[in-house]
Amino acid sequence: MPKSKRNRPVTLSKTKKKGKEHKESIVNSIRDAVEKYSSIYVFSFENMRNLKFKEFREQHKSTSRFFLGSNKVMQVSLGRSAANEIRPGLHKVSKLLRGDAGLFLTNLPTEEVERLFNEYEEYDFARTGTTATETVELKEGPLEQFTHEMEPFLRKQGMPVRLNKGVIELVSDFVVSEEGKPLSPESARILRLLDTKMATFKLHLICRWSPEDFELYREGLDGSDVESA
Numbered sequence: 001m002p003k004s005k006r007n008r009p010v011t012l013s014k015t016k017k018k019g020k021e022h023k024e025s026i027v028n029s030i031r032d033a034v035e036k037y038s039s040i041y042v043f044s045f046e047n048m049r050n051l052k053f054k055e056f057r058e059q060h061k062s063t064s065r066f067f068l069g070s071n072k073v074m075q076v077s078l079g080r081s082a083a084n085e086i087r088p089g090l091h092k093v094s095k096l097l098r099g100d101a102g103l104f105l106t107n108l109p110t111e112e113v114e115r116l117f118n119e120y121e122e123y124d125f126a127r128t129g130t131t132a133t134e135t136v137e138l139k140e141g142p143l144e145q146f147t148h149e150m151e152p153f154l155r156k157q158g159m160p161v162r163l164n165k166g167v168i169e170l171v172s173d174f175v176v177s178e179e180g181k182p183l184s185p186e187s188a189r190i191l192r193l194l195d196t197k198m199a200t201f202k203l204h205l206i207c208r209w210s211p212e213d214f215e216l217y218r219e220g221l222d223g224s225d226v227e228s229a
């Protein structure tokens with residue numbers, strides 16, 4: 001009887017080596033890109049949607065390069081202080097890589113980059129835990145948008161429903177979501193069925209670096225620690 005691959009021991013030294021090699025590969029890729037592109041931006045994101053982001057990245061791959069992942073690895077790639085930065089001023093960029101952030105390296109003009117990021121907005125269905133942007137309430141009565149086969153599923157989501165002559169009927173008013181409150185798993189599923197999108201995937205520019213200058217974009221960011229470093 002052949003041995004199960006699942007039961008084969010994996011030495012931690014191998015996994016650590018692969019992890020180190022992967023990080024080194026990212027560091028080298030970022031450093032190569034710094035030499036290739038004329039400007040570097042830090043951007044933040046909200047309600048990330050991987051498929052949408054992949055499409056956006058593909059649209060600009062001829063002129064630009066995106067990096068997402070460990071902020072620490074990206075910081076090391078650029079240099080975390082004036083003493084070890086790979087180009088003058090890049091430690092300022094490094095210090096702004098925190099939270100949900102990424103790097104965008106490009107040869108596009110500044111005005112074009114600002115337009116792309118400011119205009120980018122993709123609506124999608126909200127996930128569990130997302131703060132509801134509006135109150136959605138279903139009134140008592142027939143729910144003709146749903147087929148009768150969905151009645152058990154809707155009941156499992158906490159909706160007070162019954163079948164009445166083959167039509168799903170809500171026996172009392174039902175609040176699906178309340179503005180300002182986090183969505184439960186059940187609420188998120190119902191909103192998807194109602195085709196109600198409450199999540200907006202957005203990208204925000206935080207700063208721009210070029211060999212000539214450095215610009216801080218986001219209002220409310222404390223740039224004093226960047227300037228004094």
